[in-house]
Amino acid sequence: MRRAGDFVERNAAWLFPLPAVIALIVLILLPMLANFVIALHDWFIGRDPTFIGLQNFTDAFADRRFYNGIRNTLLFTGVAVPVQLVLGMAIAVLFSREMPAKGLIRTIILLPMVATPVAIALIWALMFNPSLGVLNHFLESLGLARSLWVADSNLALPSLIMVDVWQWTPMVSLILIAALQGVPSEHYEAARIDGANGWQAFWHVTLPAVRGAVVVALILRCIDALKTFDIIYVITGGGPGTATETLNVYAFRTGFEFFRAGYAATLLIFLMFLVLGIAIVLNLARRRAA
């Protein structure tokens, strides 16, 4: 027993994390590697796989739905995230002042991001409903024309972006509120004494001080937006047609609606490199900025 204790003592540095490492290898690393093997096969789930080399990859490059998926993924992220950063910053500045019921207000801000995404998606789907949805009622009371929202292939992606903005702007705000608390108030006083107006103070004092937090919010949001699934799949299922089919959703449909595991794995390899690539580029940009 004593000897076993000594062994733990000397090897704590790798024994402690060992169970977690094994779990990560089995549940994450092996599947990631397995994707590369599966992608080399014509693998219909439930049948025997046939080795076809790089056929799936050449197929992908000739597949219009693949490009459509990449386009929708990038469009979704490229529009949603900047909007969230701008709105999130505005809300952070607005909510950073002294105000009553601060705790309650913070809780309200948390709700959109912790509520079960499927529930959120269902409620938005009801609100988008072209004939009975409350959003069209709002449009009409404002004297505007009714909209088809997610039923219109041109408006479906923007509508989903709107949901994502509603859901995740609060997180950007909370990150920035935390950062704003760290800006010494003397800096604002100095700016005011120098005759800066509110906008100038924001531009020259606030923004530089929270630049790091903005980049963190940007990176986190990009990574999560690139892999958005629940909202899209529940509200539109990628439709109408393929109007909102992101790479994520296309891979899911390929694998679990058409059971083409080989091609799904191929799409997922592209998705994985897309996300990791963007994460690495953003991280390099962050280091350069710091």
Add this chain to the structure above:
Amino acid sequence: MNPEAYRRKQRLQKIGVWILIVAVLVVMLFPFYWMILTSFRSQVDNTSPVPVWFFEPTLDNYRNVIQRNDFLRYTWNSFVIAFLSTGFGLVLGLPAAYSIARFKQNGLALAILVARLTPYITYLVPWYIAFRQLRMIDTFTALTLTHLIVGLPLIVWIMISFFEDVPRELEEAAFVDGASRLSTFFRIVLPISGPGIVAASILAFIFSWNQFLFSLVLSGPNTQPVPVAVFNFISYGQIDFGGLGAAAVLITLPVVLLTLFIQRYIVTGLTMGAVKG
């Protein structure tokens, strides 16, 4: 500008700011408000061409969802999966987080971060093939294992910062008294980090509760958790607005209640420690 005009301008500005604050809160809350209204409205009121704001509330939707749709069983399934995966996540995650904090194992921390960054769906095709081969589709084992991937990184990253805050002197004093590292970990480090462990567990529980993708593919009649069950409601022909509203309220309610306890840690968890609550 005379002082009177200046004061008036300031007051107007203040009113403007408050109008904006209220507007933001209204937009954030409206979908929840609408969800609750829908859940208490009859199907006739819900399908009226003009939204009905004032109405006689009914509990029929809740009754229907719970009785006809076996909602309690799905809730139980969700609970079992979230509970087991959180527990398992603590067993694996606490020692790992301690080790990362004490021995500065940044490589390991990064590896766990990659697990968080990679789209979950990337693991799903191989998992599905493997679990199918092992006849483990629609088992709590498969769902617990996969939900572990959601909870484990959260637990590890939250706990790293807690363990870093445990004073080293405390541990060293224990070592001097002849305590082993293992007993120091169990008797000193873990008890001090109690609040952190609670926060991390609740967060892991919430994220397992909310998980949709893994359950959609790997669950079945025996293990279906609430989000998948509710998603399946929509496929059954005519949309039952009130039923969906009631189901949405019932899934969200536990999450909202749990959130109240760990507000401070939610952003820390979601940002993988990039922002301290």
